[in-house]
Amino acid sequence: MINPTLRQFRYFEALVRHEHFGRAAEASGVSQPALSMQIRELEETLGSALFERGMRQVKLTGFGETVSPRIHDILRSVDELGDIARIAGKGLAGPLRLGVIPTIAPYLLPGIIRELSGSFTGTDVQVRETLTDRLIAELSDGRIDAAIVALPVSEPSLQETALFDEEFVLVRPVSAQGEPVPDRDNLRAHRLLLLEEGHCFRDQALSFCNISPSLPRDGLDGSSLATLVQLVGSGIGITLIPEMAVGVETGSAPVVTDRFSKNPPHRTVGMIWRRSSPLGPQLEQVAEVVRKAAAAKSAALPRQSGNAGTR
Numbered sequence: 001m002i003n004p005t006l007r008q009f010r011y012f013e014a015l016v017r018h019e020h021f022g023r024a025a026e027a028s029g030v031s032q033p034a035l036s037m038q039i040r041e042l043e044e045t046l047g048s049a050l051f052e053r054g055m056r057q058v059k060l061t062g063f064g065e066t067v068s069p070r071i072h073d074i075l076r077s078v079d080e081l082g083d084i085a086r087i088a089g090k091g092l093a094g095p096l097r098l099g100v101i102p103t104i105a106p107y108l109l110p111g112i113i114r115e116l117s118g119s120f121t122g123t124d125v126q127v128r129e130t131l132t133d134r135l136i137a138e139l140s141d142g143r144i145d146a147a148i149v150a151l152p153v154s155e156p157s158l159q160e161t162a163l164f165d166e167e168f169v170l171v172r173p174v175s176a177q178g179e180p181v182p183d184r185d186n187l188r189a190h191r192l193l194l195l196e197e198g199h200c201f202r203d204q205a206l207s208f209c210n211i212s213p214s215l216p217r218d219g220l221d222g223s224s225l226a227t228l229v230q231l232v233g234s235g236i237g238i239t240l241i242p243e244m245a246v247g248v249e250t251g252s253a254p255v256v257t258d259r260f261s262k263n264p265p266h267r268t269v270g271m272i273w274r275r276s277s278p279l280g281p282q283l284e285q286v287a288e289v290v291r292k293a294a295a296a297k298s299a300a301l302p303r304q305s306g307n308a309g310t311r
Helices: 006-018 021-028 032-046 062-090 105-119 132-140 200-208 225-233 243-249 280-299
Strands: 051-053 058-060 094-100 123-129 146-151 158-173 192-195 238-242 255-258 266-274
Touching: 006 021, 006 032, 006 062, 021 032, 058 062, 094 105, 094 132, 105 123, 105 243, 105 280, 132 146, 132 158, 132 266, 146 158, 146 200, 146 280, 158 200, 158 225, 158 243, 158 280, 192 200, 192 225, 200 238, 225 238, 225 243, 225 255, 238 243, 243 280, 266 280
Parallel strands: 094 123, 094 146, 192 238
Antiparallel strands: 051 058, 146 266, 158 238, 158 255, 158 266
16 A cells, blocks of 8 residues: 655645635645645545535545544644754744734734844744634644734633733724713713624623624724724724724824723733644743733833824
8 A cells, every 4th residue: 555645635634724626726835736636646545535526615525524633633743743853953943933813913023023033043933914713723733833812712722821911992083082081881872893703802892891792783893903993083983902003003093092091991912822832932932022022012102191193
């Protein structure tokens, strides 16, 4: 019997993930015929079909469902073996695949990358920006090494370490400058603009305002904090944004920002990675570098209430 190859296993994983030969081939950096041939050879080697081919989608057969977790474990072990070799030879030199959620990435990444590059010579920081659920899945699959997210994630297989706490800031149209800051109960009487479903920041804002996610709202959902702030500047409503985003997002919109004086909403930002990762000690060092970069960013932020953006 001819043994299957790691290349075939990686193509198998790509096809499982994308459920489409063309997308799987693109993600793998090969042509579709080349990927299809390797999958066919893998099926012939194993003696059974792994996928059901459809016009627009492919799905695992029963046999494919059986072998999929075993192939996944094999590839994870191979990747972890590579990590062991990395830290034995050159510490953290080489690629560091770091995931970051969208409500953190634009504001902290420049400082983080600068600090990591200075602290870990030879490290190539590769960034993946997407939602928390996807980062957790990619982390579990071994596609990234660590992720910066809002805590907790409460996944038993993942290690969590807190980096810093951050308040949320109220953003209102510039016409509201000087008006009293509404408390959390009164916020529900305003048109609250939020990020679209899937963003953890949305859930945190709803929780602060005691609004059930399942209830209909008289508001708009945006795909980014930048969109929300511009909508507020147009007089459509109000929104909440994390403190780190104030300097970037409010400078080009006619808005004012205010802090809550009592029990302000906040989040804990942290870093997560697989408990089984051989890079655990090195990732603790990475977390400390990120923590220092975030502290430097926070120290540079304006602290006053009622900070108006430009018109």
